[in-house]
Amino acid sequence: MGYGRKHAELYDVVFADRGKDWAAEAAAVTEEVRRRNPGAASLLDVACGTGAHLAAFAEHFAHVEGVEPAAAMREVAEERLPGLVVHPHDMRAVSAGREFDAVTCMFFAITYMPTPDDLATAVAAMARHLAPGGVLVVEPWWFEDRFIDGYVGGHLVKQEGRVIARLTRSVREGDRVRMTIRFVVADANGVDEFTETEVVSLFTEDDYHRAFALAGLVGEYLAGWCGGTGLFVAQRPR
Ligand SMILES: C[S@@+](CC[C@H](N)C(=O)[O-])C[C@H]1O[C@@H](n2cnc3c(N)ncnc32)[C@H](O)[C@@H]1O
Numbered sequence: 761m762g763y764g765r766k767h768a769e770l771y772d773v774v775f776a777d778r779g780k781d782w783a784a785e786a787a788a789v790t791e792e793v794r795r796r797n798p799g800a801a802s803l804l805d806v807a808c809g810t811g812a813h814l815a816a817f818a819e820h821f822a823h824v825e826g827v828e829p830a831a832a833m834r835e836v837a838e839e840r841l842p843g844l845v846v847h848p849h850d851m852r853a854v855s856a857g858r859e860f861d862a863v864t865c866m867f868f869a870i871t872y873m874p875t876p877d878d879l880a881t882a883v884a885a886m887a888r889h890l891a892p893g894g895v896l897v898v899e900p901w902w903f904e905d906r907f908i909d910g911y912v913g914g915h916l917v918k919q920e921g922r923v924i925a926r927l928t929r930s931v932r933e934g935d936r937v938r939m940t941i942r943f944v945v946a947d948a949n950g951v952d953e954f955t956e957t958e959v960v961s962l963f964t965e966d967d968y969h970r971a972f973a974l975a976g977l978v979g980e981y982l983a984g985w986c987g988g989t990g991l992f993v994a995q996r997p998r
Contacts, residue, residue, distance in 0.1 A: 763830035778915050793897065863894065901963075943955075
C-alpha cells in the first residue's frame, strides 16, 4: 500500500493548496446525514487518511472514530486529534465494536477495492456499523464514462523555503486505473524525489447500488456533489 510517511506529511499541504476544503465537505455531509437522521450524534470515518474530515466532523458530532490501515496516515490523524480512536483495519474488515449514527468513506477511498465483490464486502462491513436509521455516505471516483485514459495532472506548492511538485499520470488497465504519483520536494537541504503507485477501480453506478442492496440499504446518488464525482447516501431502516 502507498501513503508512506513522506506522502502522509505532504498530503494535506498539497490538497489544501489545490483548494480541497475538508471542513466545508464535512459540513455538507453532516447536512445530508441530519436531513435523514436528525439526532445523529456519532460518526465513523472509514479510510480517514490524515483525519482532516474527522477534525471537522468532531465539531458536528459528539463522538467520532476513524479507520485507516496506512500507519503513516493514521499517525497524522492521531496527532491532529489527540485521544482519537483510529482503527487500523482494511475497510472490508472494519470492526469498531459499536454502531454509529453515520459512517462515511470519502474522497474515492472506496475505489481502492479491487473488484465489485470487494466493494460489496466493504459496503457490508460499513453497513454493519450503522445504528437503526444510520446513514452511510460514500464518495466515489469518476465512473468509467468520465475517466480520461492517460490523464496527466500536476500541482506546484510554493512555501517559504520549500517547493513541492506533485505530478500524476493515470492509465487504464481493464476496469482499474494505475495512478503514478511523483513528488519532488526542494528546500534548503536539497531536492528529494519519490514515487508512489496507486491502483484504483472504475466502478459503475450500478456496482455501488448493487453493493448497497446486498447490504440491505437503498442508496441514492447525488450527482455533481462537491468535486464533481457525486456522493452516494444510503440509510439503514429504523
Ligand atoms: C485519497 S485518500 C482519502 C483520505 C481521506 N478520506 C480524505 O478525504 O482525505 C485514500 C485513503 O484510503 C486508504 N485506503 C486505501 N486502501 C484501503 C483499504 N483497503 N481499506 C481502508 N482504507 C484504505 C488510504 O490509506 C488513504 O488514506
